[in-house]
Amino acid sequence: MTAILRIILALLHLVHTLHRAVIKGWAYMQTAYFKLRHGENNREELDVLFESVIKMEKLPRHLVIVLGREEPSFLDLIRIIGWCVATGISCVSFYDHKGVIRNNESTFWRELTSLRPDLISLIDWTPSCPVKAIQNALNGTKHKTRVQILSYSDGKGEIVSLTQNLSKAVTLGVLKLEEITTEFLDEKLDLGGISHPDVALICGSTYSTYGLLPWHIRTTEFFLLPTHHNVSVKIFVSLLEKFARCEQRYGK
Amino acid sequence: MSWIRENTLNWIQFLAVKIIKSGGVPKHVAFIMDGNRRYANKKRVEKVEGHTKGFDKLAETLQWCLDLGIPEVTVYAFSIENFKRSKKEVDGLMELARQKFQRVLDEREMLMEHGVCIRVIGNLSLLPEDLIQTITKAMYITKDNNKAYLNVAFAYTSRDEITHAVKDVVEGVKAGDILPEDISEKLMSECLYTNCSPEPDLLIRTSGEVRFSDFLLWQTTCSCIYFADVLWPEFSVWDMLAAVFYYQRSSSDLETTKQEQSNNVVKHTNRVATYINKLQRKRENLSLAVVQS
Numbered sequence: 001m002t003a004i005l006r007i008i009l010a011l012l013h014l015v016h017t018l019h020r021a022v023i024k025g026w027a028y029m030q031t032a033y034f035k036l037r038h039g040e041n042n043r044e045e046l047d048v049l050f051e052s053v054i055k056m057e058k059l060p061r062h063l064v065i066v067l068g069r070e071e072p073s074f075l076d077l078i079r080i081i082g083w084c085v086a087t088g089i090s091c092v093s094f095y096d097h098k099g100v101i102r103n104n105e106s107t108f109w110r111e112l113t114s115l116r117p118d119l120i121s122l123i124d125w126t127p128s129c130p131v132k133a134i135q136n137a138l139n140g141t142k143h144k145t146r147v148q149i150l151s152y153s154d155g156k157g158e159i160v161s162l163t164q165n166l167s168k169a170v171t172l173g174v175l176k177l178e179e180i181t182t183e184f185l186d187e188k189l190d191l192g193g194i195s196h197p198d199v200a201l202i203c204g205s206t207y208s209t210y211g212l213l214p215w216h217i218r219t220t221e222f223f224l225l226p227t228h229h230n231v232s233v234k235i236f237v238s239l240l241e242k243f244a245r246c247e248q249r250y251g252k
Numbered sequence: 253m254s255w256i257r258e259n260t261l262n263w264i265q266f267l268a269v270k271i272i273k274s275g276g277v278p279k280h281v282a283f284i285m286d287g288n289r290r291y292a293n294k295k296r297v298e299k300v301e302g303h304t305k306g307f308d309k310l311a312e313t314l315q316w317c318l319d320l321g322i323p324e325v326t327v328y329a330f331s332i333e334n335f336k337r338s339k340k341e342v343d344g345l346m347e348l349a350r351q352k353f354q355r356v357l358d359e360r361e362m363l364m365e366h367g368v369c370i371r372v373i374g375n376l377s378l379l380p381e382d383l384i385q386t387i388t389k390a391m392y393i394t395k396d397n398n399k400a401y402l403n404v405a406f407a408y409t410s411r412d413e414i415t416h417a418v419k420d421v422v423e424g425v426k427a428g429d430i431l432p433e434d435i436s437e438k439l440m441s442e443c444l445y446t447n448c449s450p451e452p453d454l455l456i457r458t459s460g461e462v463r464f465s466d467f468l469l470w471q472t473t474c475s476c477i478y479f480a481d482v483l484w485p486e487f488s489v490w491d492m493l494a495a496v497f498y499y500q501r502s503s504s505d506l507e508t509t510k511q512e513q514s515n516n517v518v519k520h521t522n523r524v525a526t527y528i529n530k531l532q533r534k535r536e537n538l539s540l541a542v543v544q545s
Contacts (some may be wrong), residue, residue: 005274012271013501123508138537140289151512156437156470163418163440167425171432177423179518182415206502209475218411218466222477245431251333 012129020205024226031232044100045079046086052237053087056244063089064150064220065095065228066212068204072104073229074111078119080228081112083236085122091146091194097210099151108149123147140232146194152211159215167228190206191216201225221246254355256362257311259319265489266420269319272493275500278453279323281317284467284473285310287459287483294483300344305485307352316492318400324449326403328467332375332412349406351385356390367399373445374408377414388542410469417443420531429527438517442528446471453506454499458484458491474510476502 053059064081077094084092094101101108113120125147162185171174197215202208203225209217223239225231285306292302297298310327314447317325330349335342356370363370372387379387379411387406420443424430430439441447451471457464460481480487496523520528 003272005271008271009275055544097509123387159414160435160437163421164435167422167432167435170422170426177419180422182411185415185418207477208475208506208507209473211513214469214473215411218464218469220463222462251331252336
């Protein structure tokens, strides 16, 4: 009996896998068709972007791409940076829990300078610089899009090291235990002056935060991005549209 | 309506449960039961009626979880942020909680027979005195049950929980029980309200919203998330099965991620283990004092 049930379940999973594959194939063909018609032209992409963005009620201030189990494709991440700059999203972060991007930040930067030198003056990105150290550089650069690389240690790791520092401060008597409140921690855990993520796009088909900034994501809207490899501007725009329709109630 | 319900599945649903159950099922499922008020609006009834329907749905869902072989469930019943709602609604919710936790005491035998352990996680000090009493008693009488676990997040937010853990740890250092370098991810996890539970494998949020609203942010870093586009009182066994099916599809990805993250976890020293024991005893004594008062 159990064997029969297992076979049925396996079949169901197989059917689902096939269904996903068809959807993926269809999306791939659409992207290819779009490219065929418009060529690899930034202009065309930007037209699509502007046409939709102008109708949206709101845009995220801070967008995070969560790589999940995908290997980074710098070329596509750079395209996303380009779209964020063009729409005026003030911060875009790339999160991978394994820290692959962080370890290759200089390669990422080199690729950016050679592929899109036009973006350099429009973004604010200090490679290989811990999140906090950029804080001072923020003044007077409001019009620029911040680019930020995040990994697992920026989440729980930051909370742990903050707790270590606070414990030393309390032991030394420079801080009172009662002064530690949620607001106090929020202030200490600020992401170098930028707002908390409004939207996170998780690459792949597995919905999970992969450990993204536990303190900062209570109001973040999460969406799945089937893959960032060869991502089409249409999919990107459709996710921004979904975000624009979300309404926050803040407990009320 | 009581906490434990008779089985309501028809034969085809029963068969579907059997099929899904033949694969891997999560050990711990968390729910954000969202959409009670929108349900009430839709049906043109009072908000509190929506919340009552929501509780009935909880009892039904717990039965499905037991049928599926899921031993632990955590539900988000009331957020600290919800105190901002109208007085009428907050009072109504407190009254509902009073009735339902009193019911735990009244149905004590049935819960003991099913071996259900009920824990309430949250900042209980924000609640009315009599409700704290009832809740603490309900936790106390069921604390040794071990067949099924139900954690109710009440007057809870994840940030509040993390803040309390930070304070407990800082206090431990100040008292000389532990050293600053002993502070680790694992120690923090064990100082949270959820220290007795494994991390949830699956988190389900209803009503189509796609955010966490300050629920178990620390604990869900490797969890599979399932957003169901249905109001909580309308959540059906098919939605539940779809969520578990999705979990089965994601579990290998999540398992790999879990292993990658566990590289960050260090083993506790004796000093840390002693401190955690001390902290837990302190918390138990506090609740014992409430029960006895």
